[in-house]
Amino acid sequence: MEQIIFFIVASIAVASAVSFVFAKNPMYAILSLIVTMFSIAALYIILNAQFLGIVQIIVYAGAIMVLFLYILMMLNLSKEDESKKQNLMKFIGVFSAGLLLIGILGAYRGFTFQPVAVDVRADIGLTKNLGRLLFNEYVLPFELASILILAGIVSAVLIGKKDL
Template structure:
């Protein structure tokens, strides 16, 4: 039964994520992203990572989505105001996505098969083990993610700033 629930939640996450990318209206796109975040939280809970599931709901589906909706309302996007993107912007987007895919494939290729299998299930989902793992083995990606979030906040402020 748990496997069927997982497949349903995974399918819901995939469908809502695809709809989020292809939706014409930005409001529908944000609402679809909320469904995606809740689906991912459901997968975390099914994988016995209750802390991550609750944090996913509180932080992403709660705070971040409220921020996105607020920014969307502040920008007041209309279909007649949207300009068409230049061809070089599409090329840059495709190039960066290709580089990201290449990096992910290279990282996947470097992972050993035995490293994917855990040795024991003791303490799965505990916040103490998560904190130890996060601040000992994954401290560099954690800090890089914080710098990336800071850069996105600064860019959102610069985009939202009105020219005087």
């Protein structure tokens, strides 16, 4: 039963990713990307990585995709803007995609498959274990990262503050 659910969710992820690539309307492309992100989060949860699944939903599907939608609505793209693209930019895009394809094929050519024995335990991806590890062994780096984030927030507020 778990494999059937996995394949259904994986096929939804692949279908929505293909829909994202071939969508003509940017709004439909962003919405299909949101479906892809939710599907990937479901795959993480099926694979017993609950923390990654929740982070995927909160960070990617929640925050970043909403930001993309907001920017897309602010830009108000239309078909008239599409015709203004120069042929040089299209050529550069095709050329860089070709270089990427050559790089991937070169990396794949040197790849040899060797099966690795994996220790499968049921409690690997649980948030309880991650929290125990973060707040016991790595509490100092965790707190230093939080102080760094707080300093960044205070700096952004001070830079953005208008002089009164």
